[in-house]
Amino acid sequence: MDLSRRDFFHIAAALGLGVPSLASAGSAAKRIDEVGLKDIYGFNARGNVTLLHICDMHAHLKPLYWREPSTLISAPNLTGTPGFLCGESFLKHYGMKGKTLDAYFDTFMNFDALAHKFGKMGGISHMKTLINHIKKERGADNVLLLDSGDTWQGTGVALKTGGEAIVKAQNYLGVDVMVGHWEFTYGKKRVKELIEMLNAKFIAQNVIGDDSFADDFEESIFEPYTIMERGGAKIGIIGQAFPFTSTANPKEFTQGWSFGLRLDTLQTYVDKLRKEEKVDCVVVLSHDGFSVDQEVARQVKGIDFILSGHTHDPSPQPTVINGTVIVIAGSHGKYIGRLDIDIQNHKVKGYEYKLIPVASNLIPADPEGEKLVKELYSPYDSELSEVLGITKNTLYKRDTFHSTFDQLINDSIIDTMDSDISFTPGYRWGTTVLEGDSITMDHVYDMTAITYPNVYTFELTGMHIRTLLEDIADNVFNANPLYQQGGDMSRLGGVTYEIRIGAPSGKRITNIMVGGKPLSDTKVYKVSSWGGNLQNAGSNLKEQLTRPVYDVTSAYIRRQKNVNISGNSNVKIMDYDCGCPKKGARGC
Amino acid sequence: MERRSFLKGFGAAAACAIAIPQVVSAADEKKNGGPNEMSYETAVSAITGGKALVASAKVKMEAPEIAENGAVVPVKITVDSPMSEKDYVKAIHVLASKNGNVRCANIYLTPANGEAYFGTRIKLGGTQDVVAIAEMSDGTFLSTKQNVKVTIGGCG
Numbered sequence: 001m002d003l004s005r006r007d008f009f010h011i012a013a014a015l016g017l018g019v020p021s022l023a024s025a026g027s028a029a030k031r032i033d034e035v036g037l038k039d040i041y042g043f044n045a046r047g048n049v050t051l052l053h054i055c056d057m058h059a060h061l062k063p064l065y066w067r068e069p070s071t072l073i074s075a076p077n078l079t080g081t082p083g084f085l086c087g088e089s090f091l092k093h094y095g096m097k098g099k100t101l102d103a104y105f106d107t108f109m110n111f112d113a114l115a116h117k118f119g120k121m122g123g124i125s126h127m128k129t130l131i132n133h134i135k136k137e138r139g140a141d142n143v144l145l146l147d148s149g150d151t152w153q154g155t156g157v158a159l160k161t162g163g164e165a166i167v168k169a170q171n172y173l174g175v176d177v178m179v180g181h182w183e184f185t186y187g188k189k190r191v192k193e194l195i196e197m198l199n200a201k202f203i204a205q206n207v208i209g210d211d212s213f214a215d216d217f218e219e220s221i222f223e224p225y226t227i228m229e230r231g232g233a234k235i236g237i238i239g240q241a242f243p244f245t246s247t248a249n250p251k252e253f254t255q256g257w258s259f260g261l262r263l264d265t266l267q268t269y270v271d272k273l274r275k276e277e278k279v280d281c282v283v284v285l286s287h288d289g290f291s292v293d294q295e296v297a298r299q300v301k302g303i304d305f306i307l308s309g310h311t312h313d314p315s316p317q318p319t320v321i322n323g324t325v326i327v328i329a330g331s332h333g334k335y336i337g338r339l340d341i342d343i344q345n346h347k348v349k350g351y352e353y354k355l356i357p358v359a360s361n362l363i364p365a366d367p368e369g370e371k372l373v374k375e376l377y378s379p380y381d382s383e384l385s386e387v388l389g390i391t392k393n394t395l396y397k398r399d400t401f402h403s404t405f406d407q408l409i410n411d412s413i414i415d416t417m418d419s420d421i422s423f424t425p426g427y428r429w430g431t432t433v434l435e436g437d438s439i440t441m442d443h444v445y446d447m448t449a450i451t452y453p454n455v456y457t458f459e460l461t462g463m464h465i466r467t468l469l470e471d472i473a474d475n476v477f478n479a480n481p482l483y484q485q486g487g488d489m490s491r492l493g494g495v496t497y498e499i500r501i502g503a504p505s506g507k508r509i510t511n512i513m514v515g516g517k518p519l520s521d522t523k524v525y526k527v528s529s530w531g532g533n534l535q536n537a538g539s540n541l542k543e544q545l546t547r548p549v550y551d552v553t554s555a556y557i558r559r560q561k562n563v564n565i566s567g568n569s570n571v572k573i574m575d576y577d578c579g580c581p582k583k584g585a586r587g588c
Numbered sequence: 589m590e591r592r593s594f595l596k597g598f599g600a601a602a603a604c605a606i607a608i609p610q611v612v613s614a615a616d617e618k619k620n621g622g623p624n625e626m627s628y629e630t631a632v633s634a635i636t637g638g639k640a641l642v643a644s645a646k647v648k649m650e651a652p653e654i655a656e657n658g659a660v661v662p663v664k665i666t667v668d669s670p671m672s673e674k675d676y677v678k679a680i681h682v683l684a685s686k687n688g689n690v691r692c693a694n695i696y697l698t699p700a701n702g703e704a705y706f707g708t709r710i711k712l713g714g715t716q717d718v719v720a721i722a723e724m725s726d727g728t729f730l731s732t733k734q735n736v737k738v739t740i741g742g743c744g
Contacts, residue, residue, distance in 0.1 A: 210662075246656040247739060258662075260652045471739055474715075482653045483737050505715075537740055 046352040047342025048231030050143045051283065052131060054175075055309030056331035057147075058154025058182075058429040059166045061373050063120035063360035064446070065432040066332045068314070069398040070108040071569075071579030074291075075479035076502045079576070080583030082319045083290035083311060083481075087580035088588055094316045105334060105357040106314045112394055112434050119361030122333030124169045125369025126360045130336055131173060138340075142231040147175045148309025148329075149242070149287040152194065153182035154429045156384050156445030157377055162190055165376040167197045172372055175200040177226055181242030181287045181310060185451045187253045201226045203239030203285070205269050211256035221257055225269055233280040233343040236273035238266065240286040240296075242310060244485045250452055250533060261288070261482065263299055270302045280346045283307060289486035290315070290328045297324035304348050305339065311486045312398075312428045316355045327353055331429065334358055384442040388557040391439055392564040397430030397447060399579070400476070401489050401499075402569035405430060405447055409549065410493025411565075412556035417457045417528045417545055420514055421465065421495055424549075425531035426476070426488035439563065444554045448530075453548040455530040458538030463521040466512065468537065469497070474505045489571075490532070495519075498572045510574075628685045635681050635694075635721055636729045644730035647722045651734050658738035660709040663692075667704035667722040667730070671697075677704035679723040685733075686716035712738050 072086040073079050085093050087107050096102055104114035105121065135143050151170060152163040163186050170178070178200050184191060195202045205224035209216035225238040243261040246254055266284070273279045281304050286293055289310040297306060303324045312331035319326045329337035335355050342350040377384065395405040406424050413422040431446035433439055460468070475485045497512040512519040527538060530549040535541060557563060577587040626634065632641065650664040667677045676699045682692040692710045704722070712718070719733040 244654055247654055251657070258656060260654075260656070264650065468740065474737075475739055478737075483735075485654070533740060 043338060043340070043354055044352050045137065046340040046350060048142060049233055049235065049281075049341045049343060050134060050138045050231075051235075051305070051307065051339040051341065052134060052143060052145045053148065053307045053327060053329050053337035053339060054127070054145070054151075054173075054333070054335075055148035055287075055307070055329050056150040056312050056429065057122075057166075057333045058150055058331065059152060059158035059163075059449075060122055060155060060333045060446075061124050061157065061165070061169050061376065063123035063126065063358075064332060065115055065434060066121055066334055067108050067111045067394065067396040067398065067432040068106060069400070069579075071399040071401065073400050073501055073573065073576055073579070073581065074484075075477050076575075076584075077479050078291060078481065079501075079581050080585065081291075082315060083294070083313055085313075085580070089580045089582050092582070096316065101357060101359060102316065105330075105359075106316065108396075111396075111432075115434055118359055121360060122358045123360045123365070123369075123373075124173060124333070125365035125367075125373060126358050126363045127333060127336060128173055128366040128369045129363050130356060130358060132366065134338060139231075144176045144228060144230055144235070145174050146237065146283075146285050146307055147178035147200065148285055148307055149179045150182045150309065150331075150429070151178065152180075153185060153451075154332075154446065154449060156442055156449050157380055159445065159449040159451070160380055161376070162186060163194050164197065167194050168372065168376065171197075171199045172369060176228065177201045177203060177237050177239070177285055179204055179239040179241050179285050179287050179309075181245055182249070182450075184241075184245050184254050184257075185249050187451070188255075188257070203237065204241040205238050205265055206243060206260055206262040207241050208258045208262075209256060210258035214256055224265075225273065227273070227277055227279060231343070233341075233346075234278065235281045235283060236277060236279035237283045237285050238269050238273070240266065240284055240288055242287040243292075248485050248487070253451070261292070261296075263296065266296070267300050267302075270300060274302060278346070280343045281305070281341060281348050286310075289481070289484070290319075290326070291481040291484065292486065293326050293328075294319060294321055295481045297321035297326060305341075305351075307337070307339075314355055318351075318353050325351060325353075327355075329355060384440065384445065386441045387438040388441060388444065388554055389439050389561045389563050391433050391437060392435065392562065393567065394435045395431075395433040395439065395443075395563070395565065397432070398428060399488065399569075401571040401573075402491060404565045404567060405433070406491040407493070407565050408557070408563060409447065409553050410491060412553045413455055413528045413530070413549070414493045415556055416547075416552050417455065417526075419457055419494070419526040419528040421460075421525055421527045422493035423527065423529035423532065423534055424491045424493070426472075426490050427531070428487060439557055441550075441554055444550050444557070448548075448550045448553060450531060453530065453550060454546050455528050455549050455552055456535035456538075457526065457528045457542045457545040458535050459524050459540045460527045460534075460538045461521065462514075462519045462523050462525065464537060465519060465525065465527070466509070466521065468534065469509050469512070470506050473499065473508045477501050477508065478505070492570060496570045496572070498574050500574045502575050511572075626690060628683065628690045631683060631690045632719075632721070635723070639727075639729055641721060641729050641731040643732065644722075645732075647720055647730050647732040649718065649720050649732050649734050651718055651736055653735075654737045654739060655712060658712045658714075661712050661718075661736060661738075662707070662709050663718055663720075664707040665705070665720045665722075669704050669722075669724075671699050671702055671704060673699050674725070676725045677722050678725055680704065680706050681721040681723065682706075682708070682710065683719045683721070684710060684712055684716060685719055687711070687713050692718075712736060714738050 204222040207221045293308040306326045308328040314330035340352045646668040680695045715737045717733045722730045
């Protein structure tokens with residue numbers, strides 16, 4: 001392993017491992033003093049309570065590579081602010097240096113080179129070592145592990161076990177409380193079964209029965225909040241499920257449950273926890289998304305901490321709005337956020353936060369976790385480990401308009417279905433395959449493992465396509481975060497277009513070309529899509545072509561053997577000059 | 589069903605019944621002159637008789653930011669009023685600013701209602717402002733609005 005001394009001590013200090021456990025004793029400790037890294041990276045323990053926070057693990061039990069975005073653009077008022085920072089603008093905002101371990105975890109820059117140096121990220125057995133260490137340091141009774149959701153879905157092993165493998169992993173990690181989003185795509189019945197298996201509490205204040213014939217009409221489906229005592233303090237935790245689950249994912253999974261932000265009831269619960277339950281600290285465990293939660297902090301009074309999720313942002317420093325401290329801990333198990341809170345006389349007096357990178361080559365694996373992962377994977381190992389092909393360039397997911405693994409999926413769909421256009425979803429979960437590496441079946445599932453995997457092929461007129469693109473663009477680029485849904489733009493195969501992100505709704509997209517020719521409003525196009533509900537807007541559905549996207553993609557890669565996807569985007573951004581603009585600027 | 593939840597459901601239904609003595613549905617009004625042909629501005633002036641709307645925090649609307657289903661969007665309106673003989677809400681009007689038929693509901697109240705509250709579900713043809721107008725006993729028209737987005741969805 002090509003690790004520099006500085007990198008090594010960085011990790012050792014971050015863990016507070018007491019260097020002898022990793023390196024030869026004696027001289028090593030001295031070196032830490034010499035370089036002073038303990039001061040820079042060590043955790044300045046504070047107060048009586050520690051909240052450990054994870055979000056958007058997307059069922060990744062094993063370590064993985066995960067490259068952060070190289071394009072992350074929103075409406076002009078939001079671009080360059082926390083939630084819409086990447087690359088250089090991310091480093092500058094948080095005052096960080098490039099080519100460090102933190103820069104490797106937090107940005108796309110020099111990703112492949114740093115990946116060879118620092119290795120994979122996350123993995124439950126490595127997370128567990130870190131959690132155990134902190135529990136030992138702080139006393140297990142003073143620590144809570146809170147999970148902001150998108151945990152049960154995202155890998156082959158999650159899909160094949162109906163989420164059960166992941167619940168076992170959460171129980172192993174010791175999750176105390178969680179909220180949900182993709183969890184709901186297992187359907188109401190399965191969600192309830194999984195909650196039965198889960199040792200953690202599953203809470204949500206914003207999921208309400210809306211079937212007037214059901215017993216739970218107008219009632220909370222889940223416990224809206226829970227109160228936990230840690231370090232002698234009463235901590236009230238309110239759950240916020242993804243507010244737009246029923247629009248972003250098929251309604252059929254949650255028929256009879258109504259979602260929404262429900263900020264009025266959130267305020268009611270905050271007030272109730274303070275006045276009636278007399279808690280010492282109010283925490284919102286949220287899957288709203290980072291920018292939405294900044295708006296929540298502006299509108300709802302009296303929240304001490306929002307532990308956010310959904311938008312996958314690593315945020316090395318908290319964002320504070322109106323006295324509410326907002327943190328978010330990246331995605332895919334890459335990080336654990338550690339929040340130490342000092343609670344005195346029933347009030348929060350102070351806090352200390354650190355986003356700790358789970359560097360799997362450096363944090364030793366917990367043997368019990370290794371055993372569990374092996375057990376959970378063993379029934380599926382032969383299928384999941386199949387090598388389908390080799391990639392010439394890095395395959396990754398993320399970016400606002402285009403990423404290479406999505407293009408590979410679009411290429412697979414157009415090649416298989418012989419369609420003019422393909423739409424694939426702008427989810428932010430998936431995986432990264434380094435240049436020259438093998439693409440396995442497990443990688444394909446990492447990108448596509450959902451409970452509604454079908455690729456549908458149908459017809460849309462040019463006019464419909466234009467309207468749909470504008471509609472989707474407004475969900476991504478609306479200047480009001482409360483009207484966004486927190487994903488990226490749908491990826492298009494067979495199409496190029498130009499976009500003005502700051503233009504009014506309905507007027508953003510121009511110069512749409514299909515197969516190199518201008519889109520004709522009256523022409524009927526053959527369209528394929530998966531992961532959304534576009535097929536409902538189309539006509540003449542070709543049912544005989546309907547197949548799961550993981551089958552379509554894996555078969556295509558097997559045929560190609562050598563995959564060569566260029567990084568060139570099919571979308572031209574007209575009002576920004578680079579992928580990671582600074583606040584208020586066109587450029588970086 | 590547990591007794592508690594049964595009573596709660598019953599209570600909610602009863603509250604609605606008290607608050608809605610007379611609901612004139614938009615469909616019923618069709619034969620009386622055709623609000624379908626009205627622009628939003630005409631519909632508002634038909635209610636106010638040309639008086640200006642006063643945006644007021646006394647009128648509170650509860651509606652989703654993004655509709656879960658554009659065909660049945662839940663909207664609740666509460667007007668802060670003592671509902672006394674001297675000072676009460678005479679009517680609550682609900683309008684969808686860009687629907688083909690902009691007028692969704694007109695609810696007429698008296699002090700006997702005790703509370704100026706109305707909840708219903710409206711159909712929205714697309715993303716638009718939903719407007720609530722409270723016709724007050726002193727002849728003023730208070731209003732509030734909220735933009736509700738209707739989308740096919742997509743990301744996540």
